[in-house]
Amino acid sequence: MNVWATACPYCRHELFDLTNFHNAHHQKNAVVLGLTLDFPSFDYPDRAYLADFTASHFIDYPLLLVNGEVASEVIGQAAPMCPLPRCLANITCFCRSVSAAFFCSEVLS
Numbered sequence: 001m002n003v004w005a006t007a008c009p010y011c012r013h014e015l016f017d018l019t020n021f022h023n024a025h026h027q028k029n030a031v032v033l034g035l036t037l038d039f040p041s042f043d044y045p046d047r048a049y050l051a052d053f054t055a056s057h058f059i060d061y062p063l064l065l066v067n068g069e070v071a072s073e074v075i076g077q078a079a080p081m082c083p084l085p086r087c088l089a090n091i092t093c094f095c096r097s098v099s100a101a102f103f104c105s106e107v108l109s
Contacts, residue, residue, distance in 0.1 A: 002032060003071045005039030006053045015057055022061040032061040035071055042068030 002018055004011035022032040038045045044067050054063065066074075 003035045003075055005037055007039045019059060034061060034063040035066045036063050037066050037071055
């Protein structure tokens with residue numbers, strides 16, 4: 001699960017690794033789920049802009065449009081962040097909420 005924004009330079013830097021991880025694992029045991037918010041307003045992102053951005057950056061994992069409030073409910077904070085460990089080879093799942101933990105256990109089982 002990755003909370004991210006198109007205007008966040010750190011988020012943009014992670015796109016390649018997240019896409020590669022998703023492509024390597026989505027048929028077997030894990031998916032990347034992007035929770036996309038507008039930054040710095042923490043509001044819902046513009047759908048048309050996001051569609052163009054994802055096409056131009058070859059993002060093919062699922063994206064959900066969220067605002068800061070929804071992001072906080074899921075991961076405990078609204079700021080763009082990727083709670084995945086840097087070493088993606090050893091990842092299982094990282095979750096901060098009951099609903100996210102249920103989702104992850106279903107994906108990995």
